[in-house]
Amino acid sequence: MPNYEKDTATATVSPDRPSAVKNDGHPVGHEFVRFVPLDRALHATMVVSFLSLALTGMSLKFSYTPWARALSRLLGGFETAGYIHRFAAVIMFCVFVTHLVSLRNLKNRKYKSWLKMILGPNSMLPGAKDGREFIQTMKWFLGKGPRPQYGRWTYWEKFDYFAVFWGIFIIGSTGLTLWFPITFTRILPGWFINLATIIHSDEALLATGFIFTVHFFNTHLRPEKFPMDVVVFTGQMPLAELKRDKPMEYAALVQSGELKSRMVEPHPAVVVKMIRAFAWVALSIGFSIVIGIIYAMIFAYR
Numbered sequence: 001m002p003n004y005e006k007d008t009a010t011a012t013v014s015p016d017r018p019s020a021v022k023n024d025g026h027p028v029g030h031e032f033v034r035f036v037p038l039d040r041a042l043h044a045t046m047v048v049s050f051l052s053l054a055l056t057g058m059s060l061k062f063s064y065t066p067w068a069r070a071l072s073r074l075l076g077g078f079e080t081a082g083y084i085h086r087f088a089a090v091i092m093f094c095v096f097v098t099h100l101v102s103l104r105n106l107k108n109r110k111y112k113s114w115l116k117m118i119l120g121p122n123s124m125l126p127g128a129k130d131g132r133e134f135i136q137t138m139k140w141f142l143g144k145g146p147r148p149q150y151g152r153w154t155y156w157e158k159f160d161y162f163a164v165f166w167g168i169f170i171i172g173s174t175g176l177t178l179w180f181p182i183t184f185t186r187i188l189p190g191w192f193i194n195l196a197t198i199i200h201s202d203e204a205l206l207a208t209g210f211i212f213t214v215h216f217f218n219t220h221l222r223p224e225k226f227p228m229d230v231v232v233f234t235g236q237m238p239l240a241e242l243k244r245d246k247p248m249e250y251a252a253l254v255q256s257g258e259l260k261s262r263m264v265e266p267h268p269a270v271v272v273k274m275i276r277a278f279a280w281v282a283l284s285i286g287f288s289i290v291i292g293i294i295y296a297m298i299f300a301y302r
């Protein structure tokens, strides 16, 4: 019987102890599966489409700055950037619809009813527990309490998840209005196109600013993860990290006996290297966009 009480966060492999007792009785090196392949593929595709939308969109928005003109030339000119923007938007809509279909499939397979899924312990829907964990986290930041016993999803992960929903709704609907103005003005007044431009542009700035600062910091730059966390691409994390980051989820998995079936061999080193290279490129593009926005705001604001 594995010793789940023992803290393996600091356990190391030593030659005088059988390796099978390390890693909570799972073979040393085996990792916990946090994301299924579909979610990993969807997140990677969303990253590519969002970066393309942000790069092309910001090159239009800040077209009066030297960096935006240089970027646009690199992308083949402002007109081509517009086409890339529309193509990336279609990809983003496809990712979103695929995710909704996968939620329906998960409901049918595992929960049988939407209510059970939404009110279950692994739900993405924020609840009273998230409110409590938020307060506990603030206390922890101030050194006035222990780190909260987070479960499958933390309150900030739930916030980021729903930010995509309202982002898609607001940016997507106004983007479609800008793409098909004649169709939309058959039912809406003409001034709505001006309004849609302002909403699209400002909400895009908000989304870009939020994702490339707050989301990047929470996910990649905080001390436990620095310089990056690639679990959403690899799908796997060391068991010690699960125990440290999500102790409630770990305890529930042990109690239900599900943990064993979620432990797998790590990916080959070359795969992890490629994933990290992709993440480095994505993080660098994101931070560069933030620097470009700050430059435009301070030195070239119009």
Ligand code: HEM
Pocket (backbone or CB within 6 Å): 050, 053, 054, 056, 057, 058, 060, 061, 081, 082, 083, 085, 086, 089, 090, 092, 093, 168, 171, 172, 174, 175, 176, 178, 179, 197, 200, 201, 204, 205, 207, 208
């Ligand atoms: C997801 C669906 C989206 C659609 C359908 C869409 C569509 C459009 C269209 C048609 C334009 C006008 C471009 C032109 O005339 O060449 C535009 C502009 C723009 N888009 Fe999007 N877009 C979407 C998402 C995004 C996202 C996610 C961002 C940023 C993260 C973004 C940022 C921008 C910006 C900054 C502009 C320039 C607005 C301005 O002139 O101030 N868009 N978009």
